[in-house]
Amino acid sequence: MPDAVLRLDPLRAWRFVAGKVSALGAVTSPPYDVLEPAIVRRLTDSDLHNMVRLILPRDPELGPGRYDEPAHRLAGWQRDGVVIQDERPALYVYEQRLGGAVLCGLIGLLRLDPTRRVVLPHENVMPHWVDDRLRLMEATDADLEPILLAYSGGGAASDAVDAARDGEPWLEAETDHGAEHRIWRIEDPALIAEISEELSKHEALIADGHHRYAAYLERQLREPYRPGAAVGLAMLVDYVRHPLTLDPIHRVIPGLDLDTVRLRTPGDWQMQPGRVEGDPNRISVTDGSSWLTLHSASDAPTVTLLHEVLLPAWGVAEDNLGFHHTLADALALADARQVAVELTAPTMDQVLRSAAQGVVLPQKATSFGPKPRVGLLFRML
Structure with missing residues (x-):
């Protein structure tokens, strides 16, 4: 087996069309696992196309059939031109600002690592949530929410992220409490190769999205010959240059x-x-x-x-x-x-030490933040 390396590939991401929705921020959502009922109600009322209608399938009593609704809804959005695919592949630089808190990193297609040599989980998962996310992925044939990974000392890759932010954003949105979101594209092959070479020297910790990553791995097991199943949507953050918070x-x-x-x-x-x-x-x-x-x-x-x-x-x-x-x-x-x-909350040292030793903390051990907003970019297989 070839040596595992940390790899983030470009993709042609899908996004909402501003003229087809009330506002780009109004169709976005926090990740599925932090959504309390009051937030879900508010997001559902904010726009008929809010992503919560996809990432939180309703009517649990329907069993597996509950995932058909978001699949049909997403297909309708594609058919009606509410969401479109980017014309050219790119790595996407994503920045989120709320007060003094900043989330900044690269979004792309993460090469999966079943051996746990370069993509390191730090907490356990609950099988029913892995199954839930996998059923949604299979029904929609999409990765709707990027997982969040943290690594340190990004060098050339982090330099490329910061350089991109000096230019005009490709996409901008505003969400709750004045949070600002900006996205830039990196599509120059030489720069992407430089980023890839730098990332290959590192390993990354799964900060948020253990259940989704486990679902990625299960999808790969079920569809080993499908090229798109070997990768999953992810955001990679250099936590030394752009620190993350760690809460219980x-x-x-x-x-x-x-x-x-x-x-x-x-x-x-x-x-x-x-x-x-x-x-x-x-x-x-x-x-x-x-x-x-x-x-x-x-x-x-x-x-x-x-x-x-x-x-x-x-x-x-x-x-x-x-x-x-x-x-x-x-x-x-x-x-x-x-x-x-x-x-x-555990300290970052405790989390990193246990992950490097292959020891996972209990499920829902940590809450890294800020978390990427769902719906600005997503991926169809």
Whole structure:
């Protein structure tokens, strides 16, 4: 088998036509796994062509048939000229700005790496979500959402990204709270070759999109002779030049109460009443009225300790958990019959070290950001 190398190929991306929709920003969406019901309702109302109508198939009771609706909808958008394909292949430089937060990197077709030698996952996946994303990919024959990868020291590739941003954008859009999105194209073969040579020296961490990447790999297994199945849509960020944020994902645990937490937490854990802030290694649990803060002497990420130590001690099955990117959403569900668990984020060093060793954190361990907006660019196979 040839040596695996990090590779991002150009593509002829698909995009919305500004004159066919209310606004380019109005048809975009955050990634599927951060969409709370209130956000989905607002996006659905914003424009008949909002991407949430594709990435979140409705009516779960329909079973596999629920993926037919987004497939038919996308085909209709193509037929009506609402979305069109770029004339020439390119690597796309994407920049997102909101206040002082900036996301900047390259979008292209990521060469898949089943051996995990250069594309490194850092957290586990839930099979039902992998199956969900795969069914959507197969029904639409599309990659609708780029996954997000992080690498360091991009050299010539990062120089090309920054140089492109000095020119006029190819596409611009504005979304919630004044977030600004700009895209530039890189299509010069010599420059693309230079970028490819630079990227081949690196490995990349999957920052966001583990379930979609697992679905890419499964699609490749099912269609090994289809050239388009060997790659998947991805955004690659040099996190040294353009840093990413790293936040926790909190849990809600049905059927668990604070008395059980007090009684069944292992004796070598420190336990304090209240929510103790400022401790990067704490786990805080609440039923909506009272808090309990737990601390372990271990230097393992708190999410690992929760899943490997505390959940078994409390008698909690992992498939009963709810996951929430904001603490407010988790706290809104806490009551005497289910607790909310506030976690602290792993450090970048912890994530990188575990990924390099081939050790994955539990599912939904981290939330890297900012995340690329869905709908500005997508890919049809």
